[in-house]
Amino acid sequence: MSLLSVIIPHLNQAAELEACLSSLDAQHLDHALYEIIVIDNGSTVPPSAIVARHPGARLLYESRPGPGPARNAGIQDAKGEVLAFIDADCRAHADWLRSALQALPSPPNGTILGGDVRIWHDDGSRVTAIEAYEVVFAYRFKLYIEQHGFSGTGNLVVRRSDFAKIGPFADINVAEDVDWGQRACRAGFKFRYVPEMIVFHPPRRTLHELCVKWDRQIQHALNKAREKPGWQIRWIARALAVLASPTLDFMKVFSSNRIHGATARIKAILVLVAIRTHRARKMLSLMGESQTIVWNRDTSV
Template sequence: MEMDRPLFSVIIPHLNQSGELEACLASLDAQRLDRTCFEIIVVDNGSASPPHEVIARHSGVRLLSESQPGPGPARNTGAREASGEFLAFIDADCRAHPDWLLSAERAFRTSPDRTILGGDVRIWREDKAYTAIEAYEGVFAYRFKLYIEQHGFSGTGNLVVRRSDFDKVGPFAGIHVAEDMDWGRRALSTGLQFRYVPEMIVFHPARRSLQELCVKWDRQIQHYLNMAQEKPGWKLRWTARALAVLASPMIDFTKVIASDRIEGIAARSKAILVLVAIRAHRARKMLSLLRESKTVVWNREAGV
């Protein structure tokens, strides 16, 4: 590696989240890896007010812009301008553990070539008492170990890859698909492999309400539908999957009881109530989409 080339390029897509971006950049300022070893690139994706003031409060941060909507295109712009040997992707509303990049550096030293790293994502909590959404998402949101080890992809909110390997896979897709799943499948097809690194921790705030959680799932369900429609006979499989989602709390409540990611009877009771409510919403949404058509926009939806 050239001496003037950083080891990591941290790439952050941003859209109308200046407060969250401030916390994200502060967490990167607190990294235990020497600051000369990484650069930070924020890519604004059409914010009403670009985060110039936030960027100015943190030294050595570059602000770029990408007009094509979606976090995937924003990440691609950051990757094109990056100079690091490794690309480290994190979202603007996340906070990195102080050892995030140091853990990634150590993991690469013990991993074979052609390995992509994904880490743990935990719910960030300000207060001691769990809200119902925090309890639910503490168990069921951001299950990166499951994604990596069983489904063959890592979420892009905590993903680190060699620049050379990223170039082999190609850029992230746009908003019409779940870009992390799509990119992960393409990575596997090139012979790359994912490794889950539990010490590589990123924190994400829970949604503030059941409505926000429903909106998140509406967007994700549309992504799944876009992929399902590519195969013949998809409607029958889609209907069966919706009914399975509706019945799933009868099994998944045991995951709440056994989880070590939340504590206390009250928190587990809250998580089970949200589990039932959100699975009912998901099933209802899936069935309604059999007769509707929508397009997905990053952080919002627009009917067509």
């Protein structure tokens, strides 16, 4: 069976990294079959003590900002024939790696795997409005893979030989998972959704955190849009479509089997309207600006 290298970029998320590494320690897979590589990207306090508590994990450093360069550094040091990517603030289901290795032999060569990302909810606590929204609308990897041709790097598995043919992740100025997925598709690779590959992501705690996440994604999209002539008209139309989109997505809230109860659904709708309004306003406000992307310098996002 192939040796698997788990690649984790990290920046100022010490508690989350501890939970992530603990979930990897608990995998239903022989530890001899996988290694764990954490790449710190300039944390205020390097996570050396955290990594040292987890046998089989090692720590690298990458000075160039962004999760893409950090992942690239991890890949260069990796020994595995298979690369598995997870984010430092995620927790892996105990069968995550075993499911990935079981799924790899069945697709033809040139297939890249992406899995299910679910919102982590502590048992017994009330569902917040942000949780209710994110359960329905965040991390829709099945949609990304089957309709948009890419998988988020928070739950991605690829053969090392295939990664080498596609090339490294881009820097912080673009959405590196989308960019890499597009390059993979142009090179003839296919993405496959594997629902058994489950990773959990904590919900954002406040509306501000959710807005900051979208602000970063909007800047990525704007950088890409400016590459084509006449982008302003398309960008304004896109912003107006975002503003009107909640009317089309109400039914997604009411029909989703990931959320339960009328109160939780109403909370999700309120956040949906607030976020789409913020996104549209932000898109229009940025048209005359050029901003630098900053990755997780605020430890809350």
